[in-house]
Amino acid sequence: MIGYGDRARTQCEVVRLFRETHPDLPPLNQGTISKIEAQYREMGHVRKVPSKRQAVVDDDTKLNLLLALEENLITPARQLARDMVQHICDWALFVRIRPFIGSEINETKGLIQTDTKTITLSRQENVRNFRFFRVFEETCTQIDLYQCIAVPIVEKVFDGYNGTIFAYGQSGTGKTYTMVGDVRRNELKGIVPNIFSHIFTQISLSNKDISYVVTVTYLEIYNEEIRDLLSGDTNKKLTVREKPGLGVYVKDLLGFTVDSLEGVTEILLKGNKNRATGSTKLNDTSSRSHAIFSILIESRNRVNNKTTYGKLNLVDLAGSERVNKTLATGDRLREAQKINLSLSVLGNVISALVDGKASYIPYRNSKLTRLLQDSLGGNSLTAMIATISPSEVDFEESIYTLMYADRVRHIQNYVSVNVEKRSVIETFERKIEELKAQLEILTQQEGKEARRRPKRSKTSLDDEQLEQIEMEKSFLERKIKTIQRKILVGGENLLKKAQQQMELLESTAKELEHLDSSHQLLEEIIFFKGKEKSIVEKKYANLQEEDKELDRRIEETEKLIFKATDILFMKENEYQNEIETLLHTNKSLAKEMGLINFMINSYVPKEYMEKVKSNLVWVEDIQEWQVKGVAYCGNNLRRRRDRNKDCERADSETIFYNYAAKDL
Numbered sequence: 228m229i230g231y232g233d234r235a236r237t238q239c240e241v242v243r244l245f246r247e248t249h250p251d252l253p254p255l256n257q258g259t260i261s262k263i264e265a266q267y268r269e270m271g272h273v274r275k276v277p278s279k280r281q282a283v284v285d286d287d288t289k290l291n292l293l294l295a296l297e298e299n300l301i302t303p304a305r306q307l308a309r310d311m312v313q314h315i316c317d318w319a320l321f322v323r324i325r326p327f328i329g330s331e332i333n334e335t336k337g338l339i340q341t342d343t344k345t346i347t348l349s350r351q352e353n354v355r356n357f358r359f360f361r362v363f364e365e366t367c368t369q370i371d372l373y374q375c376i377a378v379p380i381v382e383k384v385f386d387g388y389n390g391t392i393f394a395y396g397q398s399g400t401g402k403t404y405t406m407v408g409d410v411r412r413n414e415l416k417g418i419v420p421n422i423f424s425h426i427f428t429q430i431s432l433s434n435k436d437i438s439y440v441v442t443v444t445y446l447e448i449y450n451e452e453i454r455d456l457l458s459g460d461t462n463k464k465l466t467v468r469e470k471p472g473l474g475v476y477v478k479d480l481l482g483f484t485v486d487s488l489e490g491v492t493e494i495l496l497k498g499n500k501n502r503a504t505g506s507t508k509l510n511d512t513s514s515r516s517h518a519i520f521s522i523l524i525e526s527r528n529r530v531n532n533k534t535t536y537g538k539l540n541l542v543d544l545a546g547s548e549r550v551n552k553t554l555a556t557g558d559r560l561r562e563a564q565k566i567n568l569s570l571s572v573l574g575n576v577i578s579a580l581v582d583g584k585a586s587y588i589p590y591r592n593s594k595l596t597r598l599l600q601d602s603l604g605g606n607s608l609t610a611m612i613a614t615i616s617p618s619e620v621d622f623e624e625s626i627y628t629l630m631y632a633d634r635v636r637h638i639q640n641y642v643s644v645n646v647e648k649r650s651v652i653e654t655f656e657r658k659i660e661e662l663k664a665q666l667e668i669l670t671q672q673e674g675k676e677a678r679r680r681p682k683r684s685k686t687s688l689d690d691e692q693l694e695q696i697e698m699e700k701s702f703l704e705r706k707i708k709t710i711q712r713k714i715l716v717g718g719e720n721l722l723k724k725a726q727q728q729m730e731l732l733e734s735t736a737k738e739l740e741h742l743d744s745s746h747q748l749l750e751e752i753i754f755f756k757g758k759e760k761s762i763v764e765k766k767y768a769n770l771q772e773e774d775k776e777l778d779r780r781i782e783e784t785e786k787l788i789f790k791a792t793d794i795l796f797m798k799e800n801e802y803q804n805e806i807e808t809l810l811h812t813n814k815s816l817a818k819e820m821g822l823i824n825f826m827i828n829s830y831v832p833k834e835y836m837e838k839v840k841s842n843l844v845w846v847e848d849i850q851e852w853q854v855k856g857v858a859y860c861g862n863n864l865r866r867r868r869d870r871n872k873d874c875e876r877a878d879s880e881t882i883f884y885n886y887a888a889k890d891l
C-alpha cells in the first residue's frame with residue numbers, strides 16, 4: 228500500500244519502484260506517473276493515510292504496480308513522440324518581462340500586452356506582435372519559470388541528451404537574475420542553483436544500481452578571451468581546441484566533480500565572484516562577459532552496464548547595448564564593442580542556420596559561437612529566454628530583442644543520446660581498484676611484520692617500519708574515500724544529502740502543478756510535432772509522387788531534345804551542302820562569263836556590240852534575252868503558243884519566238 232498523504236512523496240515511491248526493477252525501460256514522465264497513480268488509487272492500492280511523511284509499500288502492490296506500469300507505459304503515440312524528440316527538436320523560446328525597477332518605478336504599464344503565448348508591444352502607430360512558447364510576465368516567480376523551462380531539459384540530460392539554456396537581452400533586463408538570481412534565498416534562486424537541487428533530488432530518487440558522476444566547469448568570455456572562473460589564476464587566457472570524437476573543448480579548463488548541493492553552490496559563488504562586472508548607465512552591476520556554466524552528468528547502470536552522458540550548458544550572455552545610448556567610453560566602450568560584435572556573430576550564425584541554404588555557418592567568427600557550436604543547430608535541446616524591460620525608453624531595444632528571438636524559432640537541432648565518451652566512472656572505479664590492491668599489499672606486509680615481532684626483540688627500527696606502513700595505509704584509505712565520494716549512488720545513500728531539496732520539492736503543491744503543466748507543455752509540443760511529422764510525411768509522399776512524374780517528364784523531354792538535336796544537325800548539314808553547291812555554281816558561272824567576255828572583247832568590234840545591245844530585249848516570262856523583231860525573219864521559226872489565249876494581238880514587242888527543239 229502506498230500512502231499518498233503527500234503527493235510528491237508518493238510519486239517518488241512510484242518512480243523508485245519502477246527504476247528498481249525496470250532499469251531497461253525508458254524513464255517515466257510525469258504524465259505516466261500520474262496515470263499509474265490514479266489507476267492505483269482507483270484500485271485501492273494507493274490511498275490516503277494519516278501519516279503524511281511515511282510511504283508504506285507492500286510486495287503485492289509492488290508487483291501489481293509494475294505490471295500496470297508495463298501495460299501503460301509505452302503507447303505507440305508516445306513512442307512516436309519519443310522518436311521525434313530523438314531526432315528533430317526546435318528551439319524552445321520564452322520571453323520574460325522584468326518588473327519596473329529604480330527610476331522606472333513611476334512609469335505606467337501599457338506598452339506591453341501579453342497572454343500565455345503572445346506578446347504585443349505598441350506605441351502609437353508602431354504595433355508589433357510576437358508568438359512564443361510561453362511569455363512570463365513581471366509577476367512570474369523564479370520557481371514558475373524554472374518548472375516550465377528547465378525541468379523538461381534537465382530530465383532529458385539525465386537520459387543522456389545535451390541541453391542548453393540561454394538568456395539573451397538588452398543590458399539590465401534580467402538575464403543574470405534569471406540564470407543565477409540570489410543563490411542564498413530559495414525563492415530568488417535562478418535557473419542554475421535550482422538545477423543543482425533538481426539534479427541531487429533526481430539522483431536520490433533513482434535506482435541504487437545507478438552510479439553518477441557530476442562534473443561542473445565555469446568559464447567566461449571577456450573581450451573575446453576565455454577565462455576559467457574556477458581557476459586560481461583567472462587572468463590566464465585559455466584556448467579553444469577541437470579533436471575528432473571529442474569535438475570543441477577548452478584546453479586546461481578545470482572540471483570539478485561535485486557530490487553535494489553545498490559544494491556546487493560554493494563553486495558557483497566562487498565563479499560569480501571572479502566574473503567581470505562593471506557599472507554602466509543601464510545596470511549598476513552589469514555583466515561584461517558571456518558566462519557558460521556547464522554540468523556534465525554521467526550515469527552508469529551496473530545491471531545492464533549502460534552508460535549515458537548528458538551535458539547541460541547554462542549561458543548568461545552579456546547584454547546588448549547601444550553605445551551611443553549608454554554614452555560608454557574607455558574600457559566600457561571597448562567591452563561593449565566586443566560584446567556587440569560577438570552577439571552579432573551569434574545573430575549571423577542564427578541567420579545562416581535559419582536560411583538553410585547557407586553553404587557555411589560562421590561558428591569560427593567568435594569564441595562564443597565556437598564553444599556553443601553543438602547547442603546552435605547541433606546535438607542539443609535548446610531553450611532561449613529573451614529578457615525585456617517594460618520601460619518606454621527601452622521600447623526599440625525590446626522589439627529588437629523579440630525580433631532576434633523570433634528568428635531563432637526556425638532553428639532545428641538534431642538531437643540524439645550521447646553514447647561514446649570516456650567514462651569518468653570507469654576511470655574512478657579502476658583507480659579505486661588499484662588503490663585497494665595497494666592497500667591489500669600493505670595490510671599483508673603489516674601482518675607479516677606483526678607475526679615476526681614476538682620472536683624477535685622489539686627495536687625502534689621495527690616501530691618505524693610499522694608506523695610508515697600505517698601512514699601509507701591511512702593515506703590510501705583517504706584517497707579511496709575521496710574518489711568514492713565523487714561517485715554518487717542512486718537511492719538511499721543520497722537521501723540525506725538531498726533532504727533539503729526533497730523538502731523544497733514537497734513543500735508546495737503548486738510546484739507539482741507547474742511540473743505537470745510543464746510536462747503537459749512538452750506533451751503538447753510533442754503532440755504538435757507528431758502532427759507536423761504526419762503532415763511532413765504526407766507532403767513527402769506527395770513530393771515523391773511529384774518527383775516520379777517529374778522524372779518521367781524529364782525523360783520524355785530529354786528524348787525530344789535528342790530528336791531535335793538530330794534534326795538540327797541534319798539541317799545544318801543540308802545548309803552547308805547547299806552553300807557549298809551555290810559557291811561551286813557561282814565559281815563555274817564566273818568562269819564561263821570570263822570566257823564569253825574574253826571572246827567578245829577579243830573578237831567582236833565595239834560598234835557591233837553597241838548595235839546588238841540596242842536591239843536586245845529581256846523577256847521576263849521566259850527569263851531570256853531576245854533580238855527585237857526576230858519573229859519576222861527566217862522560215863525555221865514558228866510561233867510559240869501564248870499562255871494567254873485572249874491575247875491574239877501580235878506585234879514585234881509582245882510576240883516572241885523561240886526555236887522549236889525538233890527544228891534545231
Ligand SMILES: Nc1ncnc2c1ncn2[C@@H]1O[C@H](COP(=O)(O)OP(=O)(O)OP(=O)(O)O)[C@@H](O)[C@H]1O
Pocket residue numbers: 324325326328365396397398399400401402403404405509510512513514515544545546547614
Ligand atoms: N524578474 C525580476 N524581478 C525583480 N528584479 C529583477 C528581475 N529581473 C531583473 N531584475 C533586477 O534588474 C536589475 C538588472 O538585472 P540583471 O543584472 O539580471 O540584468 P542583466 O540583463 O543580466 O544585465 P547585464 O547584461 O548588464 O548584465 C537587477 O537589479 C535585478 O535584480
